[in-house]
Amino acid sequence: MPSFKLDDAEIPFEPGDTIIRAAHKAGVDIPHYCWHPGLTVAANCRMCLVEVDPPPGRPAMMLDVLEWNAEKHDYVPQKKPKLQPACQFAAADGLVVKSQSSSHVTRARAAVQELLLLNHPVDCPICDQAGECRLQDYWLEHQGTRKRMKDEPIHKPKGVVFGPTIVYDAERCIVCTRCVRFCEEVAKDPVLSVRERGNLAEITVSPGRELDHPYTLMTEYVCPVGALTATDFRFKARVWFLRSARTVCTGCATGCNSFTDFDPRTQEVYRYRPRENLGINKYWMCDEGMLDYRRIAADRQLIASVDGKPSDREQALARAAELFEGAPPESTAVVLSAEHSLEDNFALLELAKDGLKTSLVYVTGRAAGQGDDVLRDPDKNPNTNGVKKLAPQAKSFAELVKDAADGKLTHVLSLGSHTPADAAALAQVKHLVVLASHVGPLTEHAKVVLPAASWAEAEGTFINRNGLIQESERAVTPRGDSRPAFRWVHELRLALDRPPAWKKLGELRAAMQPASAGMTGARP
Numbered sequence: 001m002p003s004f005k006l007d008d009a010e011i012p013f014e015p016g017d018t019i020i021r022a023a024h025k026a027g028v029d030i031p032h033y034c035w036h037p038g039l040t041v042a043a044n045c046r047m048c049l050v051e052v053d054p055p056p057g058r059p060a061m062m063l064d065v066l067e068w069n070a071e072k073h074d075y076v077p078q079k080k081p082k083l084q085p086a087c088q089f090a091a092a093d094g095l096v097v098k099s100q101s102s103s104h105v106t107r108a109r110a111a112v113q114e115l116l117l118l119n120h121p122v123d124c125p126i127c128d129q130a131g132e133c134r135l136q137d138y139w140l141e142h143q144g145t146r147k148r149m150k151d152e153p154i155h156k157p158k159g160v161v162f163g164p165t166i167v168y169d170a171e172r173c174i175v176c177t178r179c180v181r182f183c184e185e186v187a188k189d190p191v192l193s194v195r196e197r198g199n200l201a202e203i204t205v206s207p208g209r210e211l212d213h214p215y216t217l218m219t220e221y222v223c224p225v226g227a228l229t230a231t232d233f234r235f236k237a238r239v240w241f242l243r244s245a246r247t248v249c250t251g252c253a254t255g256c257n258s259f260t261d262f263d264p265r266t267q268e269v270y271r272y273r274p275r276e277n278l279g280i281n282k283y284w285m286c287d288e289g290m291l292d293y294r295r296i297a298a299d300r301q302l303i304a305s306v307d308g309k310p311s312d313r314e315q316a317l318a319r320a321a322e323l324f325e326g327a328p329p330e331s332t333a334v335v336l337s338a339e340h341s342l343e344d345n346f347a348l349l350e351l352a353k354d355g356l357k358t359s360l361v362y363v364t365g366r367a368a369g370q371g372d373d374v375l376r377d378p379d380k381n382p383n384t385n386g387v388k389k390l391a392p393q394a395k396s397f398a399e400l401v402k403d404a405a406d407g408k409l410t411h412v413l414s415l416g417s418h419t420p421a422d423a424a425a426l427a428q429v430k431h432l433v434v435l436a437s438h439v440g441p442l443t444e445h446a447k448v449v450l451p452a453a454s455w456a457e458a459e460g461t462f463i464n465r466n467g468l469i470q471e472s473e474r475a476v477t478p479r480g481d482s483r484p485a486f487r488w489v490h491e492l493r494l495a496l497d498r499p500p501a502w503k504k505l506g507e508l509r510a511a512m513q514p515a516s517a518g519m520t521g522a523r524p
C-alpha cells in the first residue's frame, strides 16, 4: 500500500484519499473545522494547513511576507513556505508532510484561531456546545493567547429559529458550511445557504422554507461549534456530566449505531448521537431515531399489575404462574416482539417449547411508518430479522387476533405492547399475560402485566434489515419495577418449576448461539 510521512508517522492511503482522510483513517488527527469525512471538501476554514515538502529536485513554493522584528522595531521582509490545506491536498506516495513538527504550521493555526475568534462572543458559560466545541479545544491546543483586537466585534443575529427543531446563533458561526453541505448532500434538501461576504457572512434558510427535513438534528450535529443548537437538548444538560453507552438505535430496522448519553447521577437519558459505522449509518442518524430516546421515559409500564390493579412483582409473578400452570398446549400461545432483543425473544421461545410445550408462536411489533433512501426504513422495529431467524414459523399478529376471535386461544403470554391490536378480539383470551415496557392496547386487557425494561435499560442483540447482528450496551438502570424481559421469563419458569438451563446473560447468549449461527456480527 502506498504511504506518506506525516511528522514521524508513516500513513498508508488508498487512491483518492486526501492527506487529512488518510490520517483520519490511521487515527491521527489534523485540526479541522470545515472538513467532515462524510461531506465534500470545502477547504474554507484553513485550520488544517500543513507543510508539504516539495518532491526531490523541485524548489519549495515560498511566499514573501513581512515579519515583525522586535529588535529593529519594524517589519522586515521574510520568506515562508506556502502551506497547504490537508483536507484538499491529495495524498501521494513518498510525500513528506509536517503538521505538529512545523513552526510555520503552528503559527498558522494560532493565526486562524485568532481570526475565527475575532468576532466570536465569549458565550461559553451559556453555550450548549461548551465541553465539545472545537473552538474551545483548538484555542487551548493551538492558540492559548488573549484576543488582541480592541474594537467592538461585529454583531450578528442570535437565537434565529431555523425550524421546529433548530436555533441558529450567527455570532458563533464560523461559516464552515458543513450544515449547508449536509442538507444538500445527505438530506438531499438544499434548504440552507450562505449570505453576505467576509465577516458579515451568515447562514440563512431559503425564503419560504424552514429547516424541517427528516435529518435536522444531524444538521445541528455536524456543526463543529455552538452556532446551531437543538431545541430538544439546549439548556438541559452539561455534556461533561454525561456518560455514553454504545448502543444500537431501535427506531427502525436500519439499526443505526448510536451513543446513548445519560447522566449517571440521575439515570436520565438526554440524547442519542450517531456512532460511526460505515457499513450501516456512516456518520448519520435521522430525527425520528435521535428523538426516540424520549420513549425510554414516556408511557412506561413501571409497575406490575394483576386484574388491572397495581401489584408487587412477586404477587404478579405468582399469579402469572398460576394462570399458566396446566395450560392446554393446543390453545396456549406466546407472542414474540420484533421490538425486543434476541435475548428476550429467545427466552420466551424457549419457554414456549420447553416450559409450556406449545408450538403456537406469533410475532408482533410497531406499526410501519415512513422510509426513505437515506437511512429510514418503513419497518419501525429493530429486530424483525432477529425474530424471523429465531422463529421462522411464527404467525403474524393479525392471525393471532383471528385465532383469538375464533376462540382457539385460552392462554397467551405476549411480549411488547406497541401493536396494531384489535383489543376487542384479544379481550376474548381468557388468560392474557403481557410482558411490556410501555402501556398499550395489550396491557389494558391483560390479567397480569409484568413491566419489562426498555432497550436502554438492558443489554440486547438485534439483527438489522441487512442481516447484521449487533449488540447494544445497557445505558441506565431499569426504571420502576421493570427488569429485562428475559429475566421475567427466567423467574416465571422458576415459579412454574420448569427452570431454564441458563441463569446469567452470558449463559443465555451461549444457549442462543446456534440460533444466530453463521451471521455477520458487530460488538459495540
Ligand code: SF4
Pocket (backbone or CB within 6 Å): 172, 173, 174, 175, 176, 177, 178, 179, 180, 203, 222, 223, 224, 225, 227, 228
Ligand atoms: S452553523 Fe455551524 S455548521 Fe453551519 S456554517 Fe456555521 S459553524 Fe458551520
Ligand code: SF4
Pocket (backbone or CB within 6 Å): 249, 250, 251, 252, 253, 254, 255, 256, 281, 284, 285, 286, 287, 288, 289, 290, 375, 376, 377
Ligand atoms: S434510520 Fe432508523 S435506526 Fe437509523 S436513526 Fe433513524 S430510526 Fe434509528
Ligand code: FES
Pocket (backbone or CB within 6 Å): 031, 032, 033, 034, 035, 042, 043, 044, 045, 046, 047, 048, 049, 085, 086, 087, 088
Ligand atoms: S478543514 Fe477547513 S480548510 Fe481544511
